[in-house]
Amino acid sequence: MIRYLARRAAHGLLMLFGVSILLFLLFQAAPGDFLSEAKLNSQISPGTMAQLRAQYGLDQSLPIRYWQWAKSSVRGEFGYSFSYNAPAASLLWPRARNTLLLSVPALIISWLIALPLGVLVAGWKGKWADRLFSGGTSTLLALPDVLIALLALLIALKTGMFPVDGMTAINAQDEGWWAWLRDLGWHMLLPVAALVVGSLAIILRHVRNSVGEVLESSYMRATEGHGLPRYKLLFGYALPAAANPLISLFGLSVAVLLSGSLLIEVVMSWPGIGPLLLEAILARDLFLVIGAVMLSTVFLIVGNLLGDVLLYAFDPRIRRGL
Amino acid sequence: MTSGDLGLLKPEPLLRASALSVDYDAAGGDVVSALRNLDLEIADGESVGVLGESGSGKSSLALALLHLLPRNARVASGRVEYRGRSLAEFSAAQLRAMRGGEVALISQEPALALNPVLPLRRQLADVLLAHHKLDRGAVSGRCNEMLREVGFPDPERILRAYPHELSGGQRQRVAIAQALICRPRLLIADEPLSALDTATQAEILELLQRLKRDLRLAMLFITHNAGTLAALADNIIVMREGEVAARGSMGKLQSSLDEYVQGMLFPEKNLSGEPRASDQAADEGPLLEVRDLNKKFVQQRMLSRKKFAVQSLIGIDLSLQRGSTVAVLGRSGSGKSTLARCLAGFETPDSGDILFRGKPEEKKDGVRRRVQMIFQDAATSINPRFTARQVVAEPLEIARWETDAERTALALALMEEVGLDPEWALRLAGEFSGGQRQRLALARALAAEPELLIMDEALSGLDMPLQAQMVRLLMDLQSRHGLTYLYISHDLNFISLFAQEVIVMEAGRIVERTTPAKLAASTNPATRELVEASERLHAPGVEAAV
Numbered sequence: 001m002i003r004y005l006a007r008r009a010a011h012g013l014l015m016l017f018g019v020s021i022l023l024f025l026l027f028q029a030a031p032g033d034f035l036s037e038a039k040l041n042s043q044i045s046p047g048t049m050a051q052l053r054a055q056y057g058l059d060q061s062l063p064i065r066y067w068q069w070a071k072s073s074v075r076g077e078f079g080y081s082f083s084y085n086a087p088a089a090s091l092l093w094p095r096a097r098n099t100l101l102l103s104v105p106a107l108i109i110s111w112l113i114a115l116p117l118g119v120l121v122a123g124w125k126g127k128w129a130d131r132l133f134s135g136g137t138s139t140l141l142a143l144p145d146v147l148i149a150l151l152a153l154l155i156a157l158k159t160g161m162f163p164v165d166g167m168t169a170i171n172a173q174d175e176g177w178w179a180w181l182r183d184l185g186w187h188m189l190l191p192v193a194a195l196v197v198g199s200l201a202i203i204l205r206h207v208r209n210s211v212g213e214v215l216e217s218s219y220m221r222a223t224e225g226h227g228l229p230r231y232k233l234l235f236g237y238a239l240p241a242a243a244n245p246l247i248s249l250f251g252l253s254v255a256v257l258l259s260g261s262l263l264i265e266v267v268m269s270w271p272g273i274g275p276l277l278l279e280a281i282l283a284r285d286l287f288l289v290i291g292a293v294m295l296s297t298v299f300l301i302v303g304n305l306l307g308d309v310l311l312y313a314f315d316p317r318i319r320r321g322l
Numbered sequence: 323m324t325s326g327d328l329g330l331l332k333p334e335p336l337l338r339a340s341a342l343s344v345d346y347d348a349a350g351g352d353v354v355s356a357l358r359n360l361d362l363e364i365a366d367g368e369s370v371g372v373l374g375e376s377g378s379g380k381s382s383l384a385l386a387l388l389h390l391l392p393r394n395a396r397v398a399s400g401r402v403e404y405r406g407r408s409l410a411e412f413s414a415a416q417l418r419a420m421r422g423g424e425v426a427l428i429s430q431e432p433a434l435a436l437n438p439v440l441p442l443r444r445q446l447a448d449v450l451l452a453h454h455k456l457d458r459g460a461v462s463g464r465c466n467e468m469l470r471e472v473g474f475p476d477p478e479r480i481l482r483a484y485p486h487e488l489s490g491g492q493r494q495r496v497a498i499a500q501a502l503i504c505r506p507r508l509l510i511a512d513e514p515l516s517a518l519d520t521a522t523q524a525e526i527l528e529l530l531q532r533l534k535r536d537l538r539l540a541m542l543f544i545t546h547n548a549g550t551l552a553a554l555a556d557n558i559i560v561m562r563e564g565e566v567a568a569r570g571s572m573g574k575l576q577s578s579l580d581e582y583v584q585g586m587l588f589p590e591k592n593l594s595g596e597p598r599a600s601d602q603a604a605d606e607g608p609l610l611e612v613r614d615l616n617k618k619f620v621q622q623r624m625l626s627r628k629k630f631a632v633q634s635l636i637g638i639d640l641s642l643q644r645g646s647t648v649a650v651l652g653r654s655g656s657g658k659s660t661l662a663r664c665l666a667g668f669e670t671p672d673s674g675d676i677l678f679r680g681k682p683e684e685k686k687d688g689v690r691r692r693v694q695m696i697f698q699d700a701a702t703s704i705n706p707r708f709t710a711r712q713v714v715a716e717p718l719e720i721a722r723w724e725t726d727a728e729r730t731a732l733a734l735a736l737m738e739e740v741g742l743d744p745e746w747a748l749r750l751a752g753e754f755s756g757g758q759r760q761r762l763a764l765a766r767a768l769a770a771e772p773e774l775l776i777m778d779e780a781l782s783g784l785d786m787p788l789q790a791q792m793v794r795l796l797m798d799l800q801s802r803h804g805l806t807y808l809y810i811s812h813d814l815n816f817i818s819l820f821a822q823e824v825i826v827m828e829a830g831r832i833v834e835r836t837t838p839a840k841l842a843a844s845t846n847p848a849t850r851e852l853v854e855a856s857e858r859l860h861a862p863g864v865e866a867a868v
Contacts, residue, residue, distance in 0.1 A: 125393070126393050216392075217434065218429055218430070218434040218435060219434055219435055219436055219437050219438070220437075221385075221390060221392075221429065222427065222429050222435040222436075222497070222500075223437065223445075224390060224421070225388055225390055225421050225422065225426070225427035225429070226421060226422035226426070226427075226448075226449040226452065226500060226501070227417075227418045227419060227420070227421035227422030227423055227449070227452050227453060228418075228422075228448055228449070228452045229418065229452060230414075232448065232452075236448070237437050237440065240437070240439045240440060241437055241438060241439050241440075243439070314439070315439055316438075316439055316441070316484040316486070317438060317439070317484070317486050320484060320486075320487065
């Protein structure tokens with residue numbers, strides 16, 4: 001097992017290396033750079049431009065720039081942001097933390113709601129309650145994230161009860177950590193709710209379908225024929241047998257923890273990684289974009305690995321060899 | 323049904339179905355009736371056999387008796403009574419108490435009767451706990467005891483295992499243990515043997531006989547194989563298309579004049595004629611020759627570097643004469659299927675030669691078209707969303723043979739040849755029954771104009787009367803087209819009528835080459851095991867190549 005994890009970690013590092021090279025090549029191929037806009041400004045002399053290019057290292061060849069970036073990554077800086085004049089890492093870490101502050105609770109809440117509810121709905125298959133839920137999840141699925149975010153904004157505006165101005169009120173820290181925490185929670189409420197609403201329908205559908213499929217199987221009929229109580233049938237027998245696709249889905253939701261909430265963050269002005277990435281892309285702030293994408297890749301790798309490890313832990317057919 | 327009839331002090335039956343009808347809602351709003359006006363009584367300790375071909379409503383009966391019909395089915399009329407009380411009046415809790423506690427079910431496929439991801443200890447213990455309040459020690463003791471009763475000398479090992487770690491026969495034993503652990507009064511066994519190989523079938527049948535005797539268990543034994551009922555059932559109900567065709571003791575039924583009943587009891591009577599000598603010219607040379615074929619499978623467990631080599635074929639020599647039928651027999655896992663797959667070109671052997679008409683396999687596609695294969699489960703080898711015409715014409719389309727109209731004409735002709743109504747050409751393959759789908763698979767194989775047809779347990783999934791029909795069809799086609807058959811099977815049904823040569827395989831080797839006539843006199847232990855299992859199973863019924 002440990003050897004397997006080590007191998008997967010090595011694969012992950014290789015993949016990160018590949019992704020970074022690909023990103024450099026893509027940026028090279030894309031037109032323009034951080035200074036393109038400044039070039040249009042006639043007040044800046046060509047001499048100054050050349051000086052700036054040299055300062056930012058944009059006059060170097062691609063391999064040299066990659067080497068410089070790799071060295072700074074080893075130092076833990078992950079390059080230098082042009083627009084913030086600071087190491088990319090020092091900008092990314094707090095933003096990533098803020099994003100996780102939204103997406104981790106949203107992930108946990110969605111799964112805590114969707115798992116039991118999905119199993120129950122699967123048990124009601126064909127009855128009116130199931131049809132109602134199918135209709136509901138279809139509607140939710142059809143709603144684009146932007147619309148959900150805008151609806152949340154509308155609620156905040158109409159009720160005037162929810163703050164939509166970032167993470168905390170300006171004076172929150174003055175009144176002690178408890179007040180600060182309460183204020184933070186209050187600020188988190190709407191974005192987290194929007195995220196939950198956005199992801200709930202997909203998870204609910206997957207749970208309902210895979211459990212529903214297992215319920216039709218002959219071993220579930222056999223188990224029912226042995227007179228087991230209903231809740232045990234659903235949660236003790238059907239859910240474990242239906243878990244494999246759900247575990248893979250869980251791995252995927254871990255993989256998008258950093259990138260999944262981008263839109264909500266931008267709309268609700270949450271200081272997460274989303275708005276930062278958007279700005280960086282627009283400004284062609286090379287290393288910041290690369291840093292953010294690399295960070296997402298790390299989550300993707302970890303999410304997939306987590307899914308595989310959970311599968312190994314839950315499915316005896318994988319654990320003990322088929 | 324009052325108990326007031328003086329003199330007739332017949333005890334109240336354990337289970338009674340009166341005028342029971344079950345309907346299914348089929349796709350497109352049709353109502354299909356699976357069971358019509360069935361009357362059935364099972365007294366305490368009595369064994370009733372239900373005999374019928376597939377589609378005769380046997381399984382619907384088993385489910386209706388436990389009030390376990392699927393969502394799209396319902397009891398249309400009649401009632402089921404347990405100890406004189408209608409099941410319709412049972413509350414959900416009472417139904418649960420009856421299921422498993424009083425009336426237990428063993429279902430058809432042992433592979434699919436157990437939850438694949440839960441340890442067997444839990445699956446066995448939960449049945450017990452659903453009906454009794456017991457502490458851990460008592461549960462564990464009872465589970466051990468029950469597993470010993472169904473013939474596991476080492477119950478702890480089984481309790482720690484998962485279903486995929488057991489063989490089919492072991493899984494069926496565990497399913498029986500699950501059914502009997504609460505000491506029910508009645509056991510409903512729905513085709514408990516049909517998915518097992520012959521030797522295992524005989525073991526399980528013996529076990530059921532012993533348990534029935536020791537526990538004074540009432541039993542409803544559902545099967546398509548009359549042979550098994552002779553050993554088990556006091557009374558037999560023969561079913562046909564959801565209705566009772568005949569009932570009575572085995573002796574009474576054997577003297578019945580009804581053609582259907584006779585067909586169920588003696589499927590081989592449908593086949594006439596003597597074992598045939600192969601009629602090919604001896605000097606022509608073999609169609610297919612196999613020399614010293616070896617195949618090893620290397621398995622690697624996930625997350626582990628250890629590799630396990632499984633020697634699947636060891637030094638196989640084989641020669642098939644044109645127009646002959648060679649039967650390959652053996653238990654599951656003896657390498658029969660690997661041999662078939664090597665010959666059909668699905669697997670590449672590690673060493674050895676496969677000569678087709680004296681020449682080695684040069685262009686794979688060419689040979690593969692002359693060698694066609696039919697699999698055990700036509701349901702999985704045919705795309706259910708294809709129409710019958712598409713299924714049969716598929717090989718022609720792949721070969722870009724002639725025009726679309728000609729392909730269709732040939733497909734229709736082939737359907738007729740295998741006994742399917744060409745009018746069904748536009749029906750979806752998924753709507754055909756198991757036997758019909760096997761005929762479709764046969765028509766598809768014939769479309770490629772093969773010289774050698776490999777049948778890998780192609781008949782095992784069918785019930786006896788259908789098998790007899792297929793054998794007749796195959797013999798017919800053989801004489802018309804000069805086909806060569808390699809017939810792979812785990813049982814001996816129809817072998818003597820069908821094959822000129824028999825090869826017995828065990829653990830990857832050919833352990834005996836003989837003819838069907840000499841099979842019964844064989845002294846080889848592997849052959850003896852197959853012959854004896856077959857004799858035990860088919861006591862009055864199917865010929866066992868003797």
